Amino acid sequence: MKSITKKEFKDKLLEELDDQFEVDISHASNLEIYRALATVVQDGYAKLWRQTRIEEAHSGKKQVYYFSIEFLPGTRLRSTLLNLGWMDVVKSGLEDLGVDLDEIAAQEPDMALGNGGLGRLAAAFMDSLASTGYIGNGNGIRYKYGLFKQKFVNGYQVELPNDWLQTSKSWGVRRDNKSEIVRFGGKVELVNDDNWLVPKYSGTNDVAAVPYDVAMVGYHQDVVNTLRLWDAEVPAGAELQYPTIADRRKVEDLTSVLYPDDSSYEGRLLRLKQEYFFVSAGLQSILHYFRNSLKQTDPEKLPEHIAVHINDTHPAMAIAELMRLLVDEWRLDWDKAWDITQKVMSYTNHTIMAEAMEKWDINMMQEVVPRILQIITEIDRRYVISLSNKVSAEKINSTKIIKDGKVQMAHLAIIGSHSVNGVAPLHTRLLETVVLKDFYDLFPEKFNNKTNGITLRRWLQIANPRLSDLLDKTVGEEWRSNSTKMLELQDQYDNSNVLTKINQIKFENKKDLSDFIKVKTGIKVDPTAIFDVQIKRLHAYKRQTLKLLHIIKLYQDLKNGIDHPKRVVIFGAKAAPSYTFAKQVIKVINEVAAVINSDTSIHDKLKVVFLENYDVTLAERIIPAADLSEQISTTTKEASGTSNMKLMANGALTIATMDGANVDIAKAVGKDNIFIFGLEKDQVYSYYNNHNYHPGEIYHQDKEVAAILDSLINGTFPKAATEGRVLYNNFLQDNEEFFVVKDLKDYLAKQADVEKLWKDKKSWSQKCLVNIAHSEEFDADSTVNQYATKIWHLKKLNSGK
Numbered sequence: 001m002k003s004i005t006k007k008e009f010k011d012k013l014l015e016e017l018d019d020q021f022e023v024d025i026s027h028a029s030n031l032e033i034y035r036a037l038a039t040v041v042q043d044g045y046a047k048l049w050r051q052t053r054i055e056e057a058h059s060g061k062k063q064v065y066y067f068s069i070e071f072l073p074g075t076r077l078r079s080t081l082l083n084l085g086w087m088d089v090v091k092s093g094l095e096d097l098g099v100d101l102d103e104i105a106a107q108e109p110d111m112a113l114g115n116g117g118l119g120r121l122a123a124a125f126m127d128s129l130a131s132t133g134y135i136g137n138g139n140g141i142r143y144k145y146g147l148f149k150q151k152f153v154n155g156y157q158v159e160l161p162n163d164w165l166q167t168s169k170s171w172g173v174r175r176d177n178k179s180e181i182v183r184f185g186g187k188v189e190l191v192n193d194d195n196w197l198v199p200k201y202s203g204t205n206d207v208a209a210v211p212y213d214v215a216m217v218g219y220h221q222d223v224v225n226t227l228r229l230w231d232a233e234v235p236a237g238a239e240l241q242y243p244t245i246a247d248r249r250k251v252e253d254l255t256s257v258l259y260p261d262d263s264s265y266e267g268r269l270l271r272l273k274q275e276y277f278f279v280s281a282g283l284q285s286i287l288h289y290f291r292n293s294l295k296q297t298d299p300e301k302l303p304e305h306i307a308v309h310i311n312d313t314h315p316a317m318a319i320a321e322l323m324r325l326l327v328d329e330w331r332l333d334w335d336k337a338w339d340i341t342q343k344v345m346s347y348t349n350h351t352i353m354a355e356a357m358e359k360w361d362i363n364m365m366q367e368v369v370p371r372i373l374q375i376i377t378e379i380d381r382r383y384v385i386s387l388s389n390k391v392s393a394e395k396i397n398s399t400k401i402i403k404d405g406k407v408q409m410a411h412l413a414i415i416g417s418h419s420v421n422g423v424a425p426l427h428t429r430l431l432e433t434v435v436l437k438d439f440y441d442l443f444p445e446k447f448n449n450k451t452n453g454i455t456l457r458r459w460l461q462i463a464n465p466r467l468s469d470l471l472d473k474t475v476g477e478e479w480r481s482n483s484t485k486m487l488e489l490q491d492q493y494d495n496s497n498v499l500t501k502i503n504q505i506k507f508e509n510k511k512d513l514s515d516f517i518k519v520k521t522g523i524k525v526d527p528t529a530i531f532d533v534q535i536k537r538l539h540a541y542k543r544q545t546l547k548l549l550h551i552i553k554l555y556q557d558l559k560n561g562i563d564h565p566k567r568v569v570i571f572g573a574k575a576a577p578s579y580t581f582a583k584q585v586i587k588v589i590n591e592v593a594a595v596i597n598s599d600t601s602i603h604d605k606l607k608v609v610f611l612e613n614y615d616v617t618l619a620e621r622i623i624p625a626a627d628l629s630e631q632i633s634t635t636t637k638e639a640s641g642t643s644n645m646k647l648m649a650n651g652a653l654t655i656a657t658m659d660g661a662n663v664d665i666a667k668a669v670g671k672d673n674i675f676i677f678g679l680e681k682d683q684v685y686s687y688y689n690n691h692n693y694h695p696g697e698i699y700h701q702d703k704e705v706a707a708i709l710d711s712l713i714n715g716t717f718p719k720a721a722t723e724g725r726v727l728y729n730n731f732l733q734d735n736e737e738f739f740v741v742k743d744l745k746d747y748l749a750k751q752a753d754v755e756k757l758w759k760d761k762k763s764w765s766q767k768c769l770v771n772i773a774h775s776e777e778f779d780a781d782s783t784v785n786q787y788a789t790k791i792w793h794l795k796k797l798n799s800g801k
Ligand SMILES: *Cc1c(COP(=O)(O)O)cnc(C)c1O
Pocket: 115, 116, 117, 120, 535, 536, 537, 614, 615, 616, 619, 640, 641, 642, 643, 644, 646
C-alpha cells in the first residue's frame, strides 16, 4: 500500500484547493474540500491502479468480468480511504485543519446505479474481488441519472431525478481510446465470402460506447481493479447518421436512466437496447484486450484467460454476442465457438418470481438486434437437435430458448453457461426442484449454490465505528481483514462488561439516529425504545403490509389500555414508479403513521417513521441503530436477502420467515437467537397447488384479525380511505399470493416474544453478541472466494507485496 503521512496529506490537500479553486482552507466550501480531497485520494491509488493493469496483463492470470446492469456502490470516498489505509491519517489531518471528515463525506451523492439487493451485491463483489487479491472487472452502464430520489408529498411517493454526476464525476476516468462501436437495428444478410457466411449489414444505427473506469481499491492490498461503465455517444465520423439534435439526444438517452424497477419491465425497447449496449461493448473490449494486451491469437485460449459472469439475465445476450464475435469476426467454426462460450460464461439466478423472468418478443429483437436473434435461433435449433430422441419432447419444449414468439433469457443463460447458481441454499433447492427442474434433470452438474454476502468493511468499519472499536478491544484488530476472528466474540457471552458495552454502543447509535429523524421529519423519538427496522424495496412479497398490520394492532392495544414496551418502527423503501400497489402501501403507512404520531393519548409509546429516499447512505445510518430486523417475506419468495445480514452484523435481532438466507442466519445463530414465524416452504406450495387458501375464513373466525383489517376501511385512517380499501380487499382475496392474513397471528405472537425478551436486558444483549459474532459467515470476501475458486477458476494476483 502507498502510505501517507499526515503532513504530506495536509500539504497535498491545501495544494489541491489552491490549484482547483484558488482558495485556502478557511474560505473553502465543504464541496470544494470534498473535490480536492477526492483528487488527493485518486492520486493516492493512481500508481497502484496502473501497476495492477500492467501486472495482470503481464502475469497472464485469468480474470473475471462481472457483467451487471446494476451496480450500487453508494459513496466512494470513505470506503476508498478505508481500503487505502488512509482513514485515520485523513480524519486527523482534517481535524488539524478544523474540518470534520463526516461533513465533507456528506457532500458526495450516492452512486446509485442500481435498484436494491442485486446491484448492491455486484458492488460488494467488486470490493471483495480487489480486497481478496483477485483480478476482477465490473462491466456496466454509466447511467446519467441514478435511481430516482424519493420524496413524500401528502403521503404519496414522488420521484425526482437523481443527477449524481453533477458532483461525483471525478470517480470515473474517461478512456476514449478504449471506445467501442455498438451496432443496432438495420438489416442483416448473410453472404458468402471465401466459403464463410458473413453478415452484411445495412441501415444500422451505430453508437459509440465510451468507457468510464472507476477504480476499485482493495482493502490493504496492492490490487486496484476496474469497474468499467459505458456511456453512449454519437460516434465520431457518424454525424450524418444523426443530423438533428433530437437524433443525437436519442443516442445519448440510451444511457440516461436506470430502470427503476427490478421486477417488471417498462420502456421495454430502450431496456433491450441498454442490455445489448453494455454487453456488446464489454465483450468487444475484452477481445481487444485479449488480442492486444495479452497478445493472444488463438481464441481457444480464451477460457484460460477470461471468465464472464452474467449477473441475472439482463446480460444474457453476452452468450449470443460472444458467438457473434467468434464466428463472424474471428471466423471460428460454430462448434468450437460454442465450446469456448460455454467455458467462459457463468450465470447467477436471482429470483423465482415468474413475472421477473425476462422474456423478449422476437419481433422486438428483430428490430433492435437482428444478428443476435439469428444467432439465438441457431443456438436454439442446435439445442433441440442435441436432445432429440434422447429426452422427452415435453422436456425439450419446456427448456428451449424460443417459445411462443419469445426469447426466454434464463434459458439462454443456462444453456450457454457452464455454471448456474442460486444465492442461498433454499433458493438453489427451489431452482433445482421447482422453477428450473427440467434443466436440473438435464444438466445437474451445472447447478450450484453461492450464498450472498455483504461488505463488512462498509457495514461495520465505516457505518459503525463504535462497534468496530469494541471488536478491536475484545477480539483484536485482525477481524478487520479476517472476519472469522469475529467468532471469538462468542467467548465474551458471559462477560457483563462486554454486554454492557454492546448495549451502550447501540444506545449511542440510536441517539444519533434519533437526532437525524428529528431533523428530517420533525418527529421526536425516544432512543430507549425498541428500534424496529424494515428497510428494503417496497414489494408485495417483502410484506411491509404485515408490519403495517402489526403497527395497527399495537396502536389498538395502546388505545385500549393494553401496555407494550415503547417502540419506534422505522421504514425505508422505494416503490417502482409503475408499481401501483406498492405506492398505495406507502400512502397507507404514511397516513397510519401520521395518525399514530399525533395521538397524544398513547403517550409516545409508539412512533412510526418512514424515512424518505432509502439508499446505501441512509442504510449506513439506520442499520447501526436497529434493535430488531424485519425479514418477513412470504417464504419461498426472497432469494437471499442481504439487509438481514447487515443488520445482524450490527447486533440487531432478526424476526423472520424461513426464507432466503434467513434460514442460514437461523442455522448460524441457533433458533434461540432469532424469532422465526410463518408458513414454511412446503405449506406455501401446498396452498399454491391446491388453491385452498381462503383468508376470508380467518377473518370471519378471528375477531382480533377482523378488528385490525377493519381499521383500514372504517375511518380510523381517513386520509388513506381509498388505498386502505385496496389493501383490505387485497388481503382478503381468495388464494392471495403472499399469505398476509395467514401469517398474521403467528407474527403477532412472535412480536410478543420480542417484547418479553426486550425486558430482559442481559439476555437481549447476549443474543446481540451471538448475532454479531456469526455475521462473519456472510462476509462477501468468502462468497467471492467461492465464486473465484469453484466457478471462475482464478488465481490471486499477489502483486508486489
Ligand atoms: C442491502 C440493500 C438492499 C437489499 O435489501 P434486502 O432487504 O436484501 O432486499 C437494498 N437497498 C439498499 C440501499 C441496500 O443497502
